[in-house]
Amino acid sequence: MxxxxxxxxxxxxxxxxxxxxxxxxxxxxxxxxxxxxxxxxxxxxxxxxxxxxxxxxxxxxxxxxxxxxxxxxxxxxxxxxxxxxxxxxxxxxxxxxxxxxxxxxxxxxxxxxxxxxxxxxxxxxxxxxxxxxxxxxxxxxxxxxxxxxxxxxxxxxxxxxxxxxxxxxxxxxxxxxxxxxxxxxxxxxxxxxxxxxxxxxxxxTGAMYVAAEKAYKEHLQKIEEEKNQRERELDEKERQLDEERKEKTRKLEEETEKQRLKDEEDQRKNEEEKQKLLERRRELERESDIKSQEMEERRKQIEEEMASETEKNRIIIEMKAQNLKLEKEKQDKTMEQKVHEIEMERKRQNQLRIEQEKEAEQQKVEHERIIHEAEEKKRRIKDSRLKMERAAEEAEKKRLEAQARDMTLAKEKQKFEAEKRRREQELEEKRKQVERMARKMNQ
The missing domain is CATH 3.40.50.300 (P-loop containing nucleotide triphosphate hydrolases)
Structure with missing residues (x-):
């Protein structure tokens, strides 16, 4: 109340x-x-x-x-x-x-x-x-x-x-x-x-509150149950995801290991191939050096032979010229001067080996000129002229032989230069191949 x-x-x-x-x-x-x-x-x-x-x-x-x-x-x-x-x-x-x-x-x-x-x-x-x-x-x-x-x-x-x-x-x-x-x-x-x-x-009233509180607690309980259910579902999903992640990680590790082994094998093969290429390159370089050395020795030998033959020819010509000189002592000084010019011309020919062909041609012209002058000036000395002609012919023969040897030497030299260039091209190509393979291995 x-x-x-x-x-x-x-x-x-x-x-x-x-x-x-x-x-x-x-x-x-x-x-x-x-x-x-x-x-x-x-x-x-x-x-x-x-x-x-x-x-x-x-x-x-x-x-x-x-x-x-x-x-x-x-x-x-x-x-x-x-x-x-x-x-x-x-x-x-x-x-x-x-x-x-x-x-x-x-x-x-x-x-x-x-x-x-x-x-x-x-x-x-x-x-x-x-x-x-x-x-x-x-x-x-x-x-x-x-x-x-x-x-x-x-x-x-x-x-x-x-x-x-x-x-x-x-x-x-x-x-x-x-x-x-x-x-x-x-x-x-x-x-x-x-x-x-x-x-x-x-x-x-409190009764209303009690009823509301009961309903509210039931509502909270339902929310809590739903929350727990969601948490369980999330835990299960997380567990499944974790297992899937572990499986994927395991497969990835296996694939990574296989790839690593494959890379190591490829690297080993590449190293072996690179080593072979390097050895082959060194072998080719040695062969090239040997060949170059042989060619150089051959060139020197040809030059020595040419020099020896030229010297012999020079000595022979000098001896013959001396004989002619002795025979022509009584001839006029003009003939002696011409003989001296011939000998001097031949000496220049020996000293200028690179211009041998040109000098030989000049010598031939000069010789013909001398012969012509000799024929004009020394008609009376037919025997001496005949001897000089024979000596000139023999000298011409020697010159032609020397010219033929020079041409042979030039051909040998060209052949040697061509072979050398071919070898250098082969070495350069091999070197480029080795560099390309090295770049591929580095990549």
Whole structure:
């Protein structure tokens, strides 16, 4: 009976909402004194349920309970929801109204989550006791917008929440001047009285909370079971992935080992081939050196033979010239001069071996000229001329033989140079092949 009397003389209000919407300031405005600690810039100071009271002019005792803000980063939502559930004990036998506090012009998915949390904690029937309360009413005043007009432009989610509350919603400017603040507080209390009246004076009961708490725990248990099931599925999937990863790793290691062995074998073969090529190159170089040495020796031998033969010819010609000179001592000085010129010409021929052919031709011309002059000047010395002609013919024969040897030597030299160039080309080609193979092995 005492509880019933208390219920008639008290108006019990519980304020809920996300962190930083101004619940504590609303409580202080309702109680007309600083019962709850509030902080600027949306920083929540309330970490557990607190309450304050004052006597109203009509004789009712006003009990206001401030709750921690949902989505407070300092506490988990589950801890906050449990703390909000304790408000029932502070409003025994139960609250008449829940103020769901929001900020004008500011609505996020968290506000919807707060309503859903209320339903989870207190059950669907809690909406019969909820009034939507907007703080920062001055934003509407500055925009010359009424509450009804704001309802038309606010998000559809907010309209849906207001409709769930049967259109119960009010606004307050906690920082208004005393007169306007008192008017806003009176509007809030009027909305509270109307809500109590529409509920037949009933308050939210502990039985409702127990039923809601049971349903909420079942819901949490179901969520936990689903979470455990997902964790088991994830563990199984992770185990399968781990096995697949291990199998793939094993296969990759096997393939890597096979490739490594193959690479080592290829590298060994390449090294052997490279070594063979190097040995072949050295062998070719040795052969080339031997061949070059042989060709050089052959060239020197041919030159020595040519020099020896030329020297012999020179000695023979000198001897014959000397004989002719002895025979022609009695001839005039002109004949002696011509003989001397012939001998000097032949000496130049021996000294200029590279120009032997040209000098031989010049010698022939000179000889013919001398013979012609000798025939013109020495008609009377026919026997001497005949001897000179025979000597000249023999000298010409020797010259021709020397010329033939020079041509043979030139051909031998050309053949040697051609063979040398061919060998050099072969060596260069081999060297390029070795370099290409070396580059391939390095790659």
């Amino acid at each position: 005492a509880s019933s009397t208390q219920d008639l003389n008290e108006i019990r209000i519980v304020m809920v909402g996300k962190t930083g919407v101004g619940k504590s300031e609303v409580g202080n405005s309702l109680l007309q004194y600083k019962a709850f600690v509030s902080a600027p810039f949306g920083i929540s100071e309330t970490t557990q349920c607190e309450f304050g009271t004052r006597m109203l002019a009509d004789g009712h005792k006003l009990v206001v309970v401030d709750t921690p803000g949902l989505f407070d980063t300092r506490k988990s939502n589950q801890e906050t929801e449990t703390e909000i559930g304790h408000c029932i004990s502070l409003t025994s036998p139960g609250p008449h109204v829940f103020f769901f506090v929001m900020v004008v012009g500011k609505f996020t998915n968290e506000e919807s989550a707060v309503i859903n949390n209320l339903k989870d904690i207190f059950g669907e029937q809690v909406m019969n006791f909820v009034i939507i309360l907007f703080t920062h009413k001055d934003k509407l005043t500055h925009g010359n917008i009424t509450l009804d007009q704001y309802f038309e432009i606010c998000p559809k989610e907010v309209q849906s929440i207001i409709k769930e509350c049967n259109g119960r919603w009010v606004a307050i400017n906690n920082y208004a001047d005393p007169v306007n603040l008192a008017n806003d507080v009176e509007d809030l209390l009027h909305a509270v009285r109307e809500t109590i009246k529409s509920n037949g004076g009933k308050h939210y």
